[in-house]
Amino acid sequence: MVALYVSTALMALCWPLQMPPTPKAVLISLADNANDHGYCWPSLTKICERTCFGRTAVIEAVKWLEAHGAVRGDRSDRYRTTYVVTPANYAAGELVREANQSGRRTSSDDGVLVRLADDEVRQPDDEVREADTNRQEPSVTVKRSNRKAAPMTAASLDLSSWPEAPNPDLVNGWLKVRKAKRADVSEIVISAMAKQLRLAAAMGWSVDECLTECVLRNWQALKAEWLEPKRAGHGDQPPPNAPQSRTNRAAQNMQETADALIQRATALAHQGNQHGPDEAPHAELGWAAGA
Structure with missing residues (x-):
């Protein structure tokens, strides 16, 4: 013990x-x-x-x-x-006491300890304070600034690599989608987006249409393969090298057959006008009826 x-x-x-x-x-x-x-x-x-x-x-x-x-x-x-x-x-040593022993405060005067009386007023210049005995070392932790970073907008981005200049409002909408998903926007993201926009342009999609699709579908990125190929202009022909689905091919065949029938019926009507109402060729009528 x-x-x-x-x-x-x-x-x-x-x-x-x-x-x-x-x-x-x-x-x-x-x-x-x-x-x-x-x-x-x-x-x-x-x-x-x-x-x-x-x-x-x-x-x-x-x-x-x-x-x-x-x-x-x-x-x-x-x-x-x-x-x-x-x-x-x-x-x-030089410890000195005043006559009044009921003093409550002490003060140092040139190293001499003096006890003050209750009715004595201490002057601010005579105040002697002991060194802080609980001083802490300065913190090495880096405090983050309370100021918030300025929000990223279309004006702060370099979009020169994109196929065409986009609508700033659509770009800001796309940035909000990425911010909501905690996805940053770096140069790598902008370059990858430019590549997909070029592929989408070959399928008939403009940059603004792609951004609109991203905002509506809540896409933080774009893949051209997610988009359906669009027809060029107002015609019936798809863009060059654009893949066709089975439904599109069937619809195109039906349209071609209907166009052929309309052209044949128009030709028969024209021949009927030349021979008179009762002299239309029976063979042609029979073919049309059989068709």
């Missing part, structure tokens, strides 16, 4: 000593750790924990106690410091 040395007699000798508060607290802590002969060896960290003072304040307090004879430090051992509490050697 480890013996716990606490000298009550030594503590009783230390309590009456008059000195500044920080050295007094450190002295009481050392006396509480000391044996009957006044020896103790607590670490600075331990003294800081017991007195609630910072490391710098404790070091200064130990120096003050050693200078006034209340403590003697033995630092011959490189691993620890041995303190000897000697309250009998304490030299109060």
